[in-house]
Amino acid sequence: MTVSVEPTGGRAASARPAESGGQGATQELRPHAEDAFAAELAALAGQDDRPRPARWRLSPWAVATYLLGGTLPDGTVITPKYVGPRRIVEVAVTTLATDRALLLLGVPGTAKTWVSEHLAAAVSGDSTLLVQGTAGTPEEAIRYGWNYARLLAHGPSRDALVPSPVMRAMSEGMTARVEELTRIPADVQDTLITILSEKTLPIPELGEEVQAVRGFNLIATANDRDRGVNDLSSALRRRFNTVVLPLPESADAEVDIVARRVDQIGRSLDLPAAPDGIDEIRRVVTVFRELRDGVTTDGRTKVKSPSGTLSTAEAISVVTNGLALAAHFGDGVLRPGDVAAGILGAVVRDPAADAMVWQEYLEAVVRERDGWKDFYRACREVSA
Incomplete structure (x- = not known):
């Protein structure tokens, strides 16, 4: 049996004022990318007549333009979010349109998290489906957890299940993010293998599974200085297309x-x-x-x-x-x-x-x- 996760509607219902090209006049110290640059995303969506993959807010061309900057036919200026080789951005965007996940690799401070956030904002309109990797990240952060009050009262049930950001992204056809993947313990990392290869997340307690719908993909970031901390297994590494973000050229x-x-x-x-x-x-x-x-x-x-x-x-x-x-x-x-x-x-x-x-x-x-x-x-x- 396949179980679906109901969309929360939280991000879609957000209506925060924002200014094109920068931080808007909001109370948040740091608005999410989709809020801070809402005007630019809307302008791109309005003039984007190119083919869009399933459930993408923009076409791959428009996503690349959002990150690299440019001027639209109506004169709207899209500010650069990433300054670097265009080909790197094109490869990253194209990867998300395939069945392979994206791994952004580089030394600390090369804008991996920044690029990850803006890619998710442009593709799915929501950059908040995030798992922050640490040495203490549990398996539940990637798979699912339980509301223990309901679990103890009624046993394993759909109502007692607490979906992870990755599980929500699979069910809703959106982009999930995993930050600092190599900081996560190796056995927890490997919970991603079935998700990325079979595009399914088993829930053995319920005898059910969540199958990823079209539009789902995952962006992970990792520092190459972290090699030797929790190296990715060869099986997991094969599930990613790795894009190395370099230091600024000049x-x-x-x-x-x-x-x-x-x-x-x-x-x-x-x-x-x-x-x-x-x-x-x-x-x-x-x-x-x-x-x-x-x-x-x-x-x-x-x-x-x-x-x-x-x-x-x-x-x-x-x-x-x-x-x-x-x-x-x-x-x-x-x-x-x-x-x-x-x-x-x-x-x-x-x-x-x-x-x-x-x-x-x-x-x-x-x-x-x-x-x-x-x-x-x-x-x-x-x-x-």
Whole structure:
């Protein structure tokens, strides 16, 4: 017997105001993608005349346009959600239109969760069918659980069953998300094998099963730094099409990503725009890239790399914190002193080894660089 899960209607019934291209005027600190960019999604749906897979809100072309940005025939501007190779996005979107699940793999801070959320929002209109992977994630988070009061009172029944986000996505033909898949214990990971291969979820307690309807698929994310934590079994890995999200190819691309996200986050927090903030953003990105790559931008000086990842996400955090400092404790202009402490915190994770790496970089590179004297002094002050 096949059992269906009744749609809750929660996301479909949501009617929150949003502005095209960014965070809307809502009370939520961070609206879901389908709410924050509702106007853009609606504009794309209204002009999307291309074939759509079953239960998709947009065609694959429109989903890719939503992520990469563009201008529609009526002049509507779709802001980029992901800055990177177009082919990566096209492969990811195409995968979701097949019977294979999608695994987004990369170092920490390469926008895996961000891309996952926006893909689900564009495909299904709901990015909230989410399982957050941790070392303590139980099997019930992926399969189903029970309302124990009803279970004890009446025994196993349909009313006592509590569907997981994955089970709901299967029944409703939507996109489920599993974050940090390799953080989940291996035996719990493997509960996905039957779901992804047979497209069914057995419920032996009821003698029933949930069969996935057309439109169902799953997006998982994993950090390649987590290899060796809970590696995926070969059987499970075969069920995924793996797309590797790289670090930004160039400094200009990374500066653009950081500037866009800092602007979005700043507006959501009601922080004033920082005049000439792009100079400090470029400085933060330069420091991160040089320490990450182990060589200065001009290729003349080799430097040691710290233990941390120094990802684009961390650069966004450093600049956002600096913007808050400038707004609340400065004159509103983003200056070297506003980002110095954040950079120190991002670089020096190991107090012994990383502190030495940072001091050598300060003296050998920052101190000698034209136009960086104020930054050098600010970094020396917070490092003392």
